[in-house]
Amino acid sequence: MSIKTTPPNCYICGKKTEVDKLHYCICDIAVCEKCLNPLKKNEKTWICPNCKAENNIEKSLLFRKT
Ligand SMILES: [Zn+2]
Numbered sequence: 001m002s003i004k005t006t007p008p009n010c011y012i013c014g015k016k017t018e019v020d021k022l023h024y025c026i027c028d029i030a031v032c033e034k035c036l037n038p039l040k041k042n043e044k045t046w047i048c049p050n051c052k053a054e055n056n057i058e059k060s061l062l063f064r065k066t
């Protein structure tokens with residue numbers, strides 16, 4: 001619910017990534033677009049490498065492009 005002031009690093013590659021390109025999980029980790037690919041279960045879902053939760057790819061984006 002809270003908006004973070006510091007962009008987190010990607011959980012997989014550890015790189016600092018633009019906030020709008022990070023996908024967030026409920027367990028408070030973020031994964032960048034590149035690292036999300038191997039985590040994808042299908043076109044709409046990715047599996048969190050930390051808590052194994054299934055996340056919607058679009059909904060896990062903090063910001064959406066319009
Ligand atoms: Zn990454």
Ligand SMILES: [Zn+2]
Pocket residue numbers: 025026027028029048049050051052053
């Ligand atoms: Zn998670």
